[in-house]
Amino acid sequence: MPELPEVEVTRLSFAERIAGARIESVRLGKPLRWPLNCSPKALCGRTVLAVRRRGKYLLVDLSEGLLLIHLGMSGSLAFAPALPAPGPHDHFDMQTSQGLLRLHDPRRFGAVVYVSGEDDPLARKLLGKLGVEPLSADFDALRFAQALVRRKAPIKQVLLSGSVVVGVGNIYACEALFIVGIRPTKRAASLSRARCFRLHQAICDVLQSAVQAGGSTLRDFSNADGQAGYFQNETMVYGRAGQPCKLCATPVRSIRQGQRSTFFCPTCQKA
DNA sequence: AAAAGCCCCTGGATGC
DNA sequence: TGCATCCAGGGGCTTT
Numbered sequence: 001m002p003e004l005p006e007v008e009v010t011r012l013s014f015a016e017r018i019a020g021a022r023i024e025s026v027r028l029g030k031p032l033r034w035p036l037n038c039s040p041k042a043l044c045g046r047t048v049l050a051v052r053r054r055g056k057y058l059l060v061d062l063s064e065g066l067l068l069i070h071l072g073m074s075g076s077l078a079f080a081p082a083l084p085a086p087g088p089h090d091h092f093d094m095q096t097s098q099g100l101l102r103l104h105d106p107r108r109f110g111a112v113v114y115v116s117g118e119d120d121p122l123a124r125k126l127l128g129k130l131g132v133e134p135l136s137a138d139f140d141a142l143r144f145a146q147a148l149v150r151r152k153a154p155i156k157q158v159l160l161s162g163s164v165v166v167g168v169g170n171i172y173a174c175e176a177l178f179i180v181g182i183r184p185t186k187r188a189a190s191l192s193r194a195r196c197f198r199l200h201q202a203i204c205d206v207l208q209s210a211v212q213a214g215g216s217t218l219r220d221f222s223n224a225d226g227q228a229g230y231f232q233n234e235t236m237v238y239g240r241a242g243q244p245c246k247l248c249a250t251p252v253r254s255i256r257q258g259q260r261s262t263f264f265c266p267t268c269q270k271a
Numbered sequence: 272a273a274a275a276g277c278c279c280c281t282g283g284a285t286g287c
Numbered sequence: 288t289g290c291a292t293c294c295a296g297g298g299g300c301t302t303t
Contacts, residue, residue, distance in 0.1 A: 002296060033279070033299090056297075073297055074281075089281085107280045109297060126299090153274060162298075163273090169296055218296060219283085258275070261294085275303075285293080 002071040004134065004167025005210035006221055006229065007056050010071070012211075014079035014101070014224035015051035021096035022047050023062075029091035030108060033072065036092075037122065038065075038114040048096065055130045055166030065116045068126060072109030078102045079224040101224075131164045134203050135211075139165065145196035148188040155191065156184035157258050159203075168203060171216055171231075174238045174263045176202040183269045184262045185255075209234070237263040 002010070026040035047063040058077075060067040069077070079101045086093055092103040092112045103112060115123040131147075132138045147164045148155070158164055159173040168176065177184050179202040182195060191199070215221060215229030218239070222228050232239070236246050241254035241263060250267040 006296075033297095070297080072280095073295070075296095105280095106282065107295090109279065151273080157274085160297090161274095171296065216296075221296075259277085260297095273303105275301105277301080278299095279297105281295105283294090285291105287289105287291085 002056060002073075002075060002221065003169030003172055003210075003216075004053075004056060005172070005207055005213075005231065006215035007053055007058060007071060007167070008135075008211050009215040009223050009229060010077050011051050011053050011058055012223075013227070014077065018048050018060075018079055018096065018098060018101065019050055020047065021098035023094060023096050025095045027086065027093040027095075029086065029089075029093075032091055032103075032105065032108050033070070033111040034113050036112055036114055043094070043114070054127055054133070055162060056169075057127065059118075065114055066118070066123075068111070068113045068115060068123065069103065070111045071103075072105060072107060072111070074107040074219070075103055075105035075110035076221055077224045078104065078222075078226065080226075129163065130166045131162055132166065134165050134167055134207055139200070139204065141197045141200040144200045145191075145193050148191060148196050151188035153188060154185045154257060155182060155188045155199075156262050158188045160258070160260065165203065167207065170260055170262075171218075171235065171238045172203070172206050172210060175235055176206045178237045178265060178269060179206060181269050183271050184257065184264050186271060237265060239263065 023043050023046050026043050049061040052059040058069040079099050081099045083100050089106045090102055090104050094101040151158045156173055159168045180198045210231040213231035216232040217228040237252050240252040242251050245265040248267045250265055253266050255262050
């Protein structure tokens with residue numbers, strides 16, 4: 001589910017409401033992708049200072065240390081003064097003085113991990129190799145183009161890998177490539193500089209549009225306030241296999257790239 | 272260094 | 288109705 005826009009929308013929906021809250025208790029459900037890395041009791045008494053984002057990770061700054069939260073494929077957060085009793089897929093409940101923060105994650109590819117700081121070896125392992133933030137000033141068109149020249153893999157898979165630019169998942173990779181008319185199977189290194197520049201801009205545009213739309217709700221995503229997104233209704237190609245391209249009416253095609261589905265218009269994305 | 276596969280896990284949709 | 292199969296928003300790890 002959650003690509004950068006969904007994670008950012010989640011962050012925006014509770015960051016201000018949780019800031020300043022004191023942690024009162026933590027309840028764990030089934031194991032997630034990684035263990036919490038500290039005892040739940042050790043978190044009690046600490047204060048939530050802020051919620052930041054790096055790629056698809058949320059960084060919850062505490063008065064001492066921080067929590068890294070990843071939503072995996074099926075995760076979502078809820079933050080409210082009160083929530084129903086935890087269900088079978090609610091695997092992390094953090095009661096604070098300002099509300100209950102809950103991670104709901106049926107597939108359990110997500111995680112909540114405590115680290116002492118961003119220099120913590122575990123934090124470095126998880127965050128250290130990430131590419132540039134696409135919605136920041138660091139996302140420079142020329143450097144983006146220079147990074148792509150060194151990659152022989154298909155451009156779709158380079159975008160998905162997160163090693164050049166973070167946060168672009170399956171939906172937004174497909175959408176950005178459609179916007180600029182690039183065939184997803186095209187080798188990254190074979191793109192002209194001009195096309196790299198246009199792709200850079202398309203990534204910025206599509207991610208910003210998705211954040212404004214509240215993200216994409218394919219199955220059950222909602223932000224921490226329980227609101228669904230609607231960007232899924234605006235996709236040009238993602239999830240539209242066999243349906244007519246919204247620009248030229250050619251049926252949208254679906255292929256497999258690296259165990260993931262790719263959607264594109266064979267006419268609008270000729271090469 | 273980069274690329275390609277594998278795997279973690281559950282649930283919904285589809286087909287027989 | 289029941290069961291098998293396939294597919295899903297990610298990404299770390301291991302092997303080439």
